[in-house]
Amino acid sequence: MQNSDYCANCGRPIDGPEQNFCPVCGQRTPVHRINWHFLGHELQHGIFHVDGGIIYSLRQLLTRPGHTIREYIRGRRVPHFKPVLMIMILGAVVTVLSKYLLESGGLIPTSLLTINEGARGLEPGSRDAQIVKNFREALSWMNEHLAITLIALIPFYAMSMRMAFRKFRREYNFPEWLVITCFVTAQALAIYGIFLLLRQLLPAFASWDFTAMMAAQIFTFVQLFRPYKGWKTFLRFSLGYVYYGMFVILLILVGVFAILIASLGWDAFVGEIRG
Template sequence: MGMAMSDMGKCANCARVTDGPEQKFCPACGQPTPVHRIDWHFLGHELEHSVLHMDRGVLYTLKQLMLRPGHLIRDYIEGRRVGVVKPLLLVMLTGAAATLMAHYALDGDALGSSFTQGVEAGMHQGNANAKQAQAAATMMKVFGFVKDWMNSHLTLITLLVLPVQAAAFKLTFRRFKQINYPEWLVITSFLTAQLFVVWAVFMPVQRWWSDAQMAMILLAVILNLLSLTQVFQGYPRWKAFLRGAAGFAMVQVITAIAAFVGAMILGVLVGSGRIQLPA
């Protein structure tokens, strides 16, 4: 037995009398009027609006982000947001794409071997005694575990670093008091999505070019800095570039210290036998 449709002259949600067939939405609750029965035409229409329109928004936003990034960011902050994907959603989408690309192109190792090269160098020192060699081997295992965890949680780590990056930019661009901290979070989100796009493009190259990761980082940072110079119209670009570089350097120092301290604490816990890492 089919379910009966509501009175076509009333809102199906709140029962308010409609003003006529030209009324598209109920002024009381916002429900579309008249309500349409769910059939194949309805499902096709919903698919077009929920999926295809979303895709067009993503493609448009990515195009603007790579070709006119500063203008896109400034427009979004100033309220011109039609057709633009929300920055936090864009970060999660591009982060997921980068993670997926790392899975297929690099067997999940998005960070590359550079993360543990320093520990490996210390491990293979010829003059190290047995105790030092054992400690180095433990730290190598710890850093390997940390790298694997970071590879598996790239998007989460990025979201955790976003507030730090926004705070660093607010500090280095402190003369621009009209930009508040939430707006810096938006700016940083767009820049991070831009970095993920560059990262995803360069990942397949890492299989054949060992220095591709360093080239990717350099290109992504320069692109981020150039994007920042476009945001601040009327301000010398070289000053914006330097302020942005100072903000990036600040974040790199903070994250490197945090990662190193975390790894050292984990290493001590592992060495004392309080924590057992998976084999």
């Protein structure tokens, strides 16, 4: 918990224990540390109430992201849009833009969505052909449900970065890491949406969107963990992304095999494996 004598957002002295909100800025007083109870309340509040400025929050995430996230965790939350709701809105916007501006209709390349098991010499109905078909269907579902997919992956992203930044485990608990990765994901979606529009004017921008998103995330973490050395932050961030990639691949494989088992049945699946 922050200092209960002053408002964590604007610094105005708190009148007494009976004061629940700052009369100047409206911030709840005193502000509590982010924990599971706080996240549950924020999720409920964020879905049914839109009381922050999304444009302001996006501008802050694009210009001073690390400082913005640190301030939010430490208690300065009134000016900011709810991170989960921001991801949902940006995910919907990016999905619509992708559908009309990209051939694939989404973030995933067309080459992966049009994998043909027959063209690869696989016998129709075989286990391998079914795996390829399920893999394609899983990617198509993720492509069509971008916001849901990103929100579902946030715990794994947070877990990966917390593992990589274990030096700061005492400074940020897991719920706070969830908030950090929510903001970083929203930032990435905003940048991707901007590049979707820019590539319509200059096609050369098409090859720079992923680079821009990664550069922004690295900048965010370097700024967030100052005065920790930037090159060490970069190495830990890279390690975290390796962990994250492993989690994503594992989840996709689990999903593919779950679909395969559901379509073939457990006995047939075991028979295929043994055969």
